[in-house]
Amino acid sequence: MRTLEKKIPLFDRIFKPEHIVLENGHTVERPKSRMPLVVLIMAIALLIAAHTTGFDFGIIAKRIGQLTVILGRIFRPNFEFFPKVIPPLIGTIKMSIVGTVVGCILSLPFAIFASSNINKNKPTLFIVRIIISIVRSLPVIVYAYLFVFIFGMGTFAGSLAIGVFTFGIVTKMLYENIETIDMGPYEAMQSFGSTTLESFWSACVPQILPQYFDNCLYCFELNVRQSSILGYVGAGGLGILITERISLRAYEDAGMIFLTIFAVVWLIDLMNDYIRSRIK
Numbered sequence: 001m002r003t004l005e006k007k008i009p010l011f012d013r014i015f016k017p018e019h020i021v022l023e024n025g026h027t028v029e030r031p032k033s034r035m036p037l038v039v040l041i042m043a044i045a046l047l048i049a050a051h052t053t054g055f056d057f058g059i060i061a062k063r064i065g066q067l068t069v070i071l072g073r074i075f076r077p078n079f080e081f082f083p084k085v086i087p088p089l090i091g092t093i094k095m096s097i098v099g100t101v102v103g104c105i106l107s108l109p110f111a112i113f114a115s116s117n118i119n120k121n122k123p124t125l126f127i128v129r130i131i132i133s134i135v136r137s138l139p140v141i142v143y144a145y146l147f148v149f150i151f152g153m154g155t156f157a158g159s160l161a162i163g164v165f166t167f168g169i170v171t172k173m174l175y176e177n178i179e180t181i182d183m184g185p186y187e188a189m190q191s192f193g194s195t196t197l198e199s200f201w202s203a204c205v206p207q208i209l210p211q212y213f214d215n216c217l218y219c220f221e222l223n224v225r226q227s228s229i230l231g232y233v234g235a236g237g238l239g240i241l242i243t244e245r246i247s248l249r250a251y252e253d254a255g256m257i258f259l260t261i262f263a264v265v266w267l268i269d270l271m272n273d274y275i276r277s278r279i280k
Contacts, residue, residue, distance in 0.1 A: 070251055073251035073252055073255065074252070074254060074255040074258065075255060076252055077255035077256040077258075077259045078250075078252035078255070079256060081252070081253040082256055082260070084241070085238070085241065085256060085257055085260050088237055088238045088241045089238060089260060091155050091237050091238075092224065092227045092228055092236075092237035092238045093224065093264070094155065094159075095155050095158045095159045095223075095227045095230070095235075095236065096162060096220060096223040096224045096226075097220070098159040098162075098163070099165070099166055099223055099227075100162065100163075100166050100216065100220040100223050102159075102163040102167075103164065103166025103167040103168075103169075103219070104166060104167075104170050104212075104215075104216045106163075106167050106171075107166070107167050107170040107171040107174055108174070108212070110131075110132065110167070110171045110175075111170075111171045111174035111175040111178060112175075112178070112200060113125070113128045114129050114132060114171065115175045115178040115179050116179060117178065117179050117183055118178060118186075118196070118204070132168060132172055132175075135164060135168035135171075136168035136169065136172060139165075140161050140162060140164075140165040140226045140230070141161075141230065141232070141233060143160070143161035143165060144157060144158055144161035144230045144233050144235040145233040145235075147160045147161050147235070148235055153234035153235070154234075154236050155235070156236075157234070157236070158227060158230045158231075158235035158236045158237055161230060161235060162223050162226065162227055162230075165223070165226065166223060169222075170212075170215050170216060170219055173211075173215045174208065174211070174212055174215060177208050177212070177215075178204065178208055181204055181207040181208060182207065185202075185203035186199050186203040186204055189203050209279075210279050213275070214279075217272040217275060217276065218272070220268070220272070221265065221268050221269055221272055224261075224265055224268055225261070225265060227239075228242070228261050229242075231243060238257060238260075242254060242257055245257065
């Protein structure tokens, strides 16, 4: 039954019950909004979190002037510093390419074993998914720190860290894609006596290939940004240069590095969009 139109102030809609007038003349009282309670709970949670972490709004108010000074220097990049950015930038891109390729290749077989519509063995399915969850639970910088400790400082440790990170992300997204495909062609090939691998390759791969490439491109774009900070733990790339320039308070040089990262990520994003448009 339709209700009569009635303009109600915003304050009344939130804090007061709304009387809805029906066409038959009866009124229905809508329950009060829970928005005030939600806002109160969020405010209490924010205050508790700020107190626990030592977050002080007063310090922000006092130091906001210094922040504007630093940002002002960063937004005046030193273009003469650009030649020194190129070598670590190339190292960053190389790490991203190697790590992305290795991680994406390794993700394919694990994604198959992690798909419940392909792998009917419950124990194996459980073990593979546990492994994927463990791998995905750690951020890339933790892997970088671990591999630097094992293999020493340099881009090799960074490439391994990016590879492991990419493996966890792509495997998770890929097996979820596999579980949504049409299993009719796969089951038909199975009924004709084809092996699981043959059936999957012929019936499933064409369905998941666009999503697989899309996931790989997304991770490559993400890894370029991730690899820029791995230098903080000695894993090579632009991170080492960023740490050096900021520690020397050469904020104009750091601004040039940030501008370069922005330009590279933007170009990669354009390239990824073009590739996606061609493979779909």
